[in-house]
Amino acid sequence: MGKKILLEHDHVPGIQGYEVYRNCGGYASVEKAIKTMSAEAMVEEVKKSGLRGRGGAGFPTGMKWSFLAKPEGVPRYLVCNADESEPGTFKDRYLMSRIPHILVEGMITSSFALGVNTAFIYIRGEYFYIVRILENAIKEAYANGWLGKNILGSGYDLDLYVQVGAGAYICGEETALLESLEGKRGNPRIKPPFPAIAGLYGCPTVVNNVETIASVPYIINNGGDDYAKIGIGRSAGTKLISASGHINKPGVYEIEMGITVEDFIYSEEYCGGIKNGKKLKAVVAGGSSVPVLPADKIINLPSGEKRLMTYESLSEGGFAGGTMLGSGGFIVMDETTSIVENLFTFARFYHHESCGQCSPCREGTSWMEKILHKIMDGHGTLADIDLLWEIQSKIEGNTICPLGDAAAWPVASAIRHFRHEFEAYVTNPNAVNKVRHYENMNA
Amino acid sequence: MAKVTIDGRTIEVPDGTTILQAARMIGPEVAPPTMCYYSKLKTSGGYCRTCLVEVTKGSEKDPRPMPKLVASCRTTVMDGMEVGNNTSPKVTEARKGVVEFLLLNHPLDCPICDQAGECHLQDLSYEHGSSKTRTDFERRTYDKIDIGEKIQLHMTRCVLCYRCVKVANQITDGRVHGVMNRGDHSEISTYVEQAIDNDFSGNMIDVCPVGALTDKTFRFKSRVWFTKPVTAHRNCEKCSGKVNLWYKGEEVLRVTGRKDQWGEVEEFICNTCRFDKKQTSDWTIEGPTVVNRHSVISANHYEVLAKPNEFKLNEVKPLPLKEGEKS
Numbered sequence: 001m002g003k004k005i006l007l008e009h010d011h012v013p014g015i016q017g018y019e020v021y022r023n024c025g026g027y028a029s030v031e032k033a034i035k036t037m038s039a040e041a042m043v044e045e046v047k048k049s050g051l052r053g054r055g056g057a058g059f060p061t062g063m064k065w066s067f068l069a070k071p072e073g074v075p076r077y078l079v080c081n082a083d084e085s086e087p088g089t090f091k092d093r094y095l096m097s098r099i100p101h102i103l104v105e106g107m108i109t110s111s112f113a114l115g116v117n118t119a120f121i122y123i124r125g126e127y128f129y130i131v132r133i134l135e136n137a138i139k140e141a142y143a144n145g146w147l148g149k150n151i152l153g154s155g156y157d158l159d160l161y162v163q164v165g166a167g168a169y170i171c172g173e174e175t176a177l178l179e180s181l182e183g184k185r186g187n188p189r190i191k192p193p194f195p196a197i198a199g200l201y202g203c204p205t206v207v208n209n210v211e212t213i214a215s216v217p218y219i220i221n222n223g224g225d226d227y228a229k230i231g232i233g234r235s236a237g238t239k240l241i242s243a244s245g246h247i248n249k250p251g252v253y254e255i256e257m258g259i260t261v262e263d264f265i266y267s268e269e270y271c272g273g274i275k276n277g278k279k280l281k282a283v284v285a286g287g288s289s290v291p292v293l294p295a296d297k298i299i300n301l302p303s304g305e306k307r308l309m310t311y312e313s314l315s316e317g318g319f320a321g322g323t324m325l326g327s328g329g330f331i332v333m334d335e336t337t338s339i340v341e342n343l344f345t346f347a348r349f350y351h352h353e354s355c356g357q358c359s360p361c362r363e364g365t366s367w368m369e370k371i372l373h374k375i376m377d378g379h380g381t382l383a384d385i386d387l388l389w390e391i392q393s394k395i396e397g398n399t400i401c402p403l404g405d406a407a408a409w410p411v412a413s414a415i416r417h418f419r420h421e422f423e424a425y426v427t428n429p430n431a432v433n434k435v436r437h438y439e440n441m442n443a
Numbered sequence: 444m445a446k447v448t449i450d451g452r453t454i455e456v457p458d459g460t461t462i463l464q465a466a467r468m469i470g471p472e473v474a475p476p477t478m479c480y481y482s483k484l485k486t487s488g489g490y491c492r493t494c495l496v497e498v499t500k501g502s503e504k505d506p507r508p509m510p511k512l513v514a515s516c517r518t519t520v521m522d523g524m525e526v527g528n529n530t531s532p533k534v535t536e537a538r539k540g541v542v543e544f545l546l547l548n549h550p551l552d553c554p555i556c557d558q559a560g561e562c563h564l565q566d567l568s569y570e571h572g573s574s575k576t577r578t579d580f581e582r583r584t585y586d587k588i589d590i591g592e593k594i595q596l597h598m599t600r601c602v603l604c605y606r607c608v609k610v611a612n613q614i615t616d617g618r619v620h621g622v623m624n625r626g627d628h629s630e631i632s633t634y635v636e637q638a639i640d641n642d643f644s645g646n647m648i649d650v651c652p653v654g655a656l657t658d659k660t661f662r663f664k665s666r667v668w669f670t671k672p673v674t675a676h677r678n679c680e681k682c683s684g685k686v687n688l689w690y691k692g693e694e695v696l697r698v699t700g701r702k703d704q705w706g707e708v709e710e711f712i713c714n715t716c717r718f719d720k721k722q723t724s725d726w727t728i729e730g731p732t733v734v735n736r737h738s739v740i741s742a743n744h745y746e747v748l749a750k751p752n753e754f755k756l757n758e759v760k761p762l763p764l765k766e767g768e769k770s
Contacts, residue, residue, distance in 0.1 A: 168625070190488075351627070353625075353626070354625070354626035355626065356624070356625050356626045356628070356629035357490050357603075357605075358489070358490050358491070358492050359490070359492055359545050359602065360540065363545070365626065367578065367580075394543070397511045398495060400490070400514075
């Protein structure tokens with residue numbers, strides 16, 4: 001059994017409620033932080049821990065915290081990004097609905113470290129039932145003196161709010177999230193300035209993922225060095241993986257970073273192997289945006305060693321031969337899966353979710369979807385495959401926010417690794433089942 | 444001050460200058476094209492991605508190149524920065540892509556579009572576009588709508604540059620239009636076709652880089668290159684009153700703000716000047732407007748003034764050029 005940090009008390013009945021959570025050692029980090037630690041020392045601990053952003057980009061959290069500008073007389077904000085919308089990722093949902101207090105505790109501890117007096121949890125609209133769970137947890141925290149004025153008699157004030165989004169994928173991008181939180185249309189801002197300088201209401205802001213913030217209490221309780229010992233090298237700590245697809249045991253697993261991908265898929269502790277004894281075909285390792293890899297490439301590194309579940313190992317081989325850990329949305333596909341169909345689903349999603357600000361993403365995502373639809377319908381040509389490749393290369397890296405890249409990478413990797421499948425679609429139009437997912441292209 | 448080198452040409456500019464501004468200071472040969480940036484409008488730019496450039500050297504202190512192409516209109520220069528614009532193959536490729544994306548759903552109805560001849564998208568596609576389209580899908584279309592008495596919005600032609608939104612935000616009392624919907628369904632619109640009614644709404648027409656917002660008093664009156672621009676002014680209570688009058692014969696067909704070398708309005712004008720003062724007697728004429736010889740509009744400006752048989756080459760004098768303009 002690997003070490004569990006976030007889901008350690010997951011099995012305890014009633015862990016959703018304050019009393020049980022407190023009895024399991026909850027809120028100890030707040031006590032320790034406020035009574036014995038300075039804000040600078042806490043940021044230092046987080047830096048030492050090697051904790052990296054769990055939302056997808058994997059940026060070191062301590063670094064992000066130390067970039068926060070601290071001008072006199074200007075409020076600072078901490079925003080928790082609970083707008084978990086990446087297809088294939090559902091770890092935050094599980095964590096927040098099972099152990100809401102761990103997030104509340106993390107928010108309080110992190111806010112204290114950053115000198116923040118107002119913090120927000122921005123949660124996606126589809127998680128409406130979790131809003132109630134979180135608000136209930138926050139109410140309990142207020143009632144027990146963990147939030148509000150003069151926490152633990154230290155003179156430190158903190159207010160924590162939950163804000164519900166309206167269900168746009170783009171609002172998971174941090175600047176779009178801030179726009180939405182301010183009550184505007186959720187369009188990503190043009191950077192610089194970064195949120196650490198001018199974020200929410202133009203004030204310095206830190207935006208962190210739910211899992212990142214939930215990891216902070218452990219680091220404060222046990223020290224950064226202790227956390228850094230878990231995992232391998234620069235991939236420190238544990239990671240929640242949302243496993244889905246053709247596996248025997250889909251679900252959310254907390255893994256110590258550094259186990260092999262093969263273990264994760266086939267061991268009884270985690271996914272339990274491929275469903276119905278089928279063969280593994282491909283894996284999307286970090287949510288729909290990251291490159292898809294065929295079975296041999298995801299299990300083994302180019303060097304022949306086993307690939308590990310770490311930031312570095314998964315991205316080894318660059319974009320041509322690797323993928324990314326991303327947000328940990330682990331989608332497993334067996335030999336019956338059509339990569340083309342799968343890609344069409346992703347492309348449709350990105351087309352639907354593009355905000356429409358910058359031209360490559362706005363026009364490119366819809367164009368790719370239309371071409372894929374054409375190929376699926378049996379009307380594609382070989383030139384269309386090359387065109388798809390061209391379009392994604394013109395989108396990637398040329399857009400305001402990473403949504404453009406996220407739309408381009410799955411297309412690039414699918415064509416790179418499974419070109420034969422696209423060719424089969426266009427050369428055997430009669431064999432292709434007429435797909436009717438999307439009857440009206442212009443609706 | 445910061446020293447920046449763009450396409451091999453170095454200039455020293457004040458700190459906080461954007462790469463685009465620095466390039467414009469050097470000259471039009473190195474200035475990246477723009478569709479959405481407008482120097483007179485704050486926070487404009489960054490959307491169209493036509494002005495992407497490659498930063499091959501970040502600065503003197505940190506010489507690493509930037510990993511991605513950057514929008515030159517929103518990136519400030521650093522001392523010692525080296526930038527590739529027209530000389531960078533990456534930039535040329537990306538720009539070709541952007542033009543293709545912008546034209547993907549554009550109707551290309553230039554023959555019946557009032558903007559033709561002074562359209563930035565035409566210039567851009569002429570310079571960076573391909574002569575063929577690779578799409579065989581139906582283009583996106585919208586119905587034309589009247590937003591106010593004098594302005595027509597034809598969304599089909601729009602490239603979503605957000606300039607008209609920024610005009611409404613920054614120089615009028617209240618914005619009643621904006622971007623509706625998302626992704627490639629985005630459109631500029633008002634709530635329930637409300638009229639845009641304020642004294643400066645006409646400037647939306649001037650800032651529109653394409654033919655999406657057109658002057659209803661000028662629609663289909665003439666191709667712009669058949670009209671002659673004249674610089675004129677009047678005493679106006681609301682605005683500077685500095686305009687261009689566009690004549691065809693004796694008739695003033697339209698009134699616009701004066702545009703600079705980059706196609707940007709120098710000073711915004713009010714609707715009274717734009718729509719209601721169309722008599723020569725309303726204006727004090729300053730003289731013919733300088734037109735860039737490369738513009739289509741110049742077609743009628745450098746014509747032979749005398750009859751052919753009386754024509755002597757050395758007697759024809761072209762109009763004086765503006766500062767920084769190349770003949």
